[in-house]
Amino acid sequence: MMELLTAAQMRAIEQAAIESGEVTGLELMERAGTGVVEAIFEEWPELELVGQEGGAAPDPADPPRGILGKMKALVLCGPGNNGGDGFVVARLLRARGCEVEVFFxxxxxxxxxxxxxxxxxxxxxxxxxxxQDDVFDGWPDETSGVHIVIDALFGTGLARPFLQCRHLSRRMNSCSELARTRDLFPRVVAVDIPSGLCADSGAWLGDDQPLDFAGLANLTVTFHSLKPGHFLADGPASCGKVVCTDIGLTAPSKLGSLSRNALIEMYNDNRPGRHIVSLVGGGGEPHLSAKQGPHKFSHGHALVLSGGHGRTGAARLAARGALRIGAGLVTLGSPRSAMFENAAQLTAIMLHQIDGAHGVSELLEDKRFNALCLGPGLGRGMDTQAVVIAALKARRATVLDADALTRFERDPQVLFDLLHEDCVLTPHGGEFAILFPDLAANLAARPQTGPAYSKVDATREAAARSGCVVLFKGADTVIADPTGRCSVNSAQYERAAPWLATAGAGDVLAGFITGLLARGLSPMAAAEVGAWLHVECARQYGPGLISEDLPEQLPAVLNRLEQGARRMGL
Structure with a gap:
C-alpha cells in the first residue's frame, strides 16, 4: 500500500515527531538534503565525482572531476524550510567537490x-x-556549463502564486526540455515538488503560470510520502521522475491519508470454493492466491444491457470484460432490433431479448442476476431513462456509465434520488460535468491560493451527493465512496499507458467492475480493483492496443500475479 499525504498531514507528522523527541527539525532537514543529493547521483551516475570514496577531503581550489568534468550546480533557495533543504543540498554537493552557486x-x-x-x-x-527575475533571463542553458539546477524555492506549503520570479519557471522549463528532448544538461531537480505547484491538487497557483509547458523538473525528490499533487492534474507533467526518500519518520499516519493502488481483498469471503485474490500496487509486486473448486453459480450472474441496432458494440465490450474478470455467467440484454446483430458476435455470453423498462423489470424478477451494467451504447432517448429507473428500483449492484449518466443531464437529482449504496458511477470529465456542474466548475477554476480544490475533493463531494461510489476517470483516476474513503489509481510515471485513450476502453472498465460486483466485491473494492487491472491489461499489451484487446490480457496479468504470490510463499 502506498499512502499519499496532503501537505497539512505531512507537516503534522513532522511536528509530532519533533515534539516527541524522536528527531529534531535540523536532523530532518539534513536527511532531506542528503536524500536529494543521493537521488541526483543515482539518477545521473555520470555526474559522480571520482576520487571521493575513502580519500581525503576535496580541495575546493581543484575539485575532482567526473565523466563530464567538474560538476556545476545552481541551487535556488526560498524563504522557508524548503529553502533550508536547499542550503543543505548546496553544502553537501560542495563537500563532494562540486562547484556550487547559491541564489536566495x-x-x-x-x-x-x-x-x-x-x-x-x-x-x-x-x-x-x-x-532576481532578470538574473535568469536566458540563463542557464546548454552553454552555461551548469549540470544541475536545484529548485528549493517553495515546497509543499506554498499557498499563493509564485509571481515574483515569473520568468524563473520558464527558464527552468527550458532546461528540463533540453534534458528531455536532447539529453543535454542542465537537469532540473525539484525539492519536494516544483515551486508553484499545489501539493494537494497538482494545480498551478495563479493566472500567470505556464500551463502549456510540458514540465518543469526532470527529477522531483520528495520525503516520507508521495503527495496527491504528484499524481493529480498538472503534477505528472511537471514533476518528471518522482523519487520518495526516507527521512526516518517512523510514526504511522492516522490522519485519513489517501491510498493509491491500495491493498485490496478482491474476494474476502473465505467459504470453501471461493476464489481469494489480493492485489497490491505501488508498494511491490502484486500477488494472487487462490482456492480451487469454484462453481459458475457461486461467481455471480451479470446482466449488461445493449443498445439498439447499430450501437451494440459497447455493451459487448463490457460483457466480455465482465466474463473475463470472473463473473460466473454473463447475459447481454438486447432489444429485438439488435438480437441478430449481437447473436452473430457472441458465444460464451448469453443473449436475452429485453424491450424497454418493463422487460428489464420482468427479467430482474430472477434474483440470480446480482450485478448490472447500464449505459455503454444504450442511447440517450426517453427509453434509456425508463430502463435505468427500472433497473435501479431492483436494488442490485449496478454500474452506470456513459448514456445512463448523460441521459439525466436536465435534472441529475432524478438519478441521485434513485441511486443506492451498491451503485458505481464511472464518469469521464464531460459526464462528470453533466452530473455535477458546480463541482466541475470548481475544479476548472484557476486557483489563486492553496491548498487548491482538487479532483480528490470533487470526487469525494460527488460520492457524498450521489450516495454511492464514484470513479472519476482519467490518467489520474480518483475513486471515492460516500464515507470519504478515496483512492487514486494513477496511470502515469512508470505505469503510464497512453494507448488506453482508445474508443471502448471505458466500456471494458465498466464491464470489469460489473464482473467484480457479480463476484461479490463491495462497490469500492470492485472499482479499485477494476481500475487497477484495467491499466495493467493495457501495459501488458502495449502500444497498438484497441479496446477488444483489454479483456484478453487478463489471463496473463492474473498469471503474473499468481507467480508473484508463489514467489512470496502465499
Missing part, C-alpha cells in the same frame, strides 16, 4: 530557525546571491 529569494532574518541555521552554515563556505 527572501531575507535571511525572516527564515525559520532551522532554515536560518543552514543558511549560516552555507554562508561560512560560500556566497549567497539575491534571486
Amino acid at each position: 529569494f527572501g531575507e535571511a532574518a525572516h527564515l525559520p530557525a532551522d532554515a536560518r541555521v543552514n543558511f549560516d552554515r552555507w554562508s561560512e563556505i560560500g556566497a549567497v546571491k539575491p534571486l
Whole structure:
C-alpha cells in the first residue's frame, strides 16, 4: 500500500515527531538534503565525482572531476524550510567537490530557525546571491556549463502564486526540455515538488503560470510520502521522475491519508470454493492466491444491457470484460432490433431479448442476476431513462456509465434520488460535468491560493451527493465512496499507458467492475480493483492496443500475479 499525504498531514507528522523527541527539525532537514543529493547521483551516475570514496577531503581550489568534468550546480533557495533543504543540498554537493552557486529569494532574518541555521552554515563556505527575475533571463542553458539546477524555492506549503520570479519557471522549463528532448544538461531537480505547484491538487497557483509547458523538473525528490499533487492534474507533467526518500519518520499516519493502488481483498469471503485474490500496487509486486473448486453459480450472474441496432458494440465490450474478470455467467440484454446483430458476435455470453423498462423489470424478477451494467451504447432517448429507473428500483449492484449518466443531464437529482449504496458511477470529465456542474466548475477554476480544490475533493463531494461510489476517470483516476474513503489509481510515471485513450476502453472498465460486483466485491473494492487491472491489461499489451484487446490480457496479468504470490510463499 502506498499512502499519499496532503501537505497539512505531512507537516503534522513532522511536528509530532519533533515534539516527541524522536528527531529534531535540523536532523530532518539534513536527511532531506542528503536524500536529494543521493537521488541526483543515482539518477545521473555520470555526474559522480571520482576520487571521493575513502580519500581525503576535496580541495575546493581543484575539485575532482567526473565523466563530464567538474560538476556545476545552481541551487535556488526560498524563504522557508524548503529553502533550508536547499542550503543543505548546496553544502553537501560542495563537500563532494562540486562547484556550487547559491541564489536566495527572501531575507535571511525572516527564515525559520532551522532554515536560518543552514543558511549560516552555507554562508561560512560560500556566497549567497539575491534571486532576481532578470538574473535568469536566458540563463542557464546548454552553454552555461551548469549540470544541475536545484529548485528549493517553495515546497509543499506554498499557498499563493509564485509571481515574483515569473520568468524563473520558464527558464527552468527550458532546461528540463533540453534534458528531455536532447539529453543535454542542465537537469532540473525539484525539492519536494516544483515551486508553484499545489501539493494537494497538482494545480498551478495563479493566472500567470505556464500551463502549456510540458514540465518543469526532470527529477522531483520528495520525503516520507508521495503527495496527491504528484499524481493529480498538472503534477505528472511537471514533476518528471518522482523519487520518495526516507527521512526516518517512523510514526504511522492516522490522519485519513489517501491510498493509491491500495491493498485490496478482491474476494474476502473465505467459504470453501471461493476464489481469494489480493492485489497490491505501488508498494511491490502484486500477488494472487487462490482456492480451487469454484462453481459458475457461486461467481455471480451479470446482466449488461445493449443498445439498439447499430450501437451494440459497447455493451459487448463490457460483457466480455465482465466474463473475463470472473463473473460466473454473463447475459447481454438486447432489444429485438439488435438480437441478430449481437447473436452473430457472441458465444460464451448469453443473449436475452429485453424491450424497454418493463422487460428489464420482468427479467430482474430472477434474483440470480446480482450485478448490472447500464449505459455503454444504450442511447440517450426517453427509453434509456425508463430502463435505468427500472433497473435501479431492483436494488442490485449496478454500474452506470456513459448514456445512463448523460441521459439525466436536465435534472441529475432524478438519478441521485434513485441511486443506492451498491451503485458505481464511472464518469469521464464531460459526464462528470453533466452530473455535477458546480463541482466541475470548481475544479476548472484557476486557483489563486492553496491548498487548491482538487479532483480528490470533487470526487469525494460527488460520492457524498450521489450516495454511492464514484470513479472519476482519467490518467489520474480518483475513486471515492460516500464515507470519504478515496483512492487514486494513477496511470502515469512508470505505469503510464497512453494507448488506453482508445474508443471502448471505458466500456471494458465498466464491464470489469460489473464482473467484480457479480463476484461479490463491495462497490469500492470492485472499482479499485477494476481500475487497477484495467491499466495493467493495457501495459501488458502495449502500444497498438484497441479496446477488444483489454479483456484478453487478463489471463496473463492474473498469471503474473499468481507467480508473484508463489514467489512470496502465499
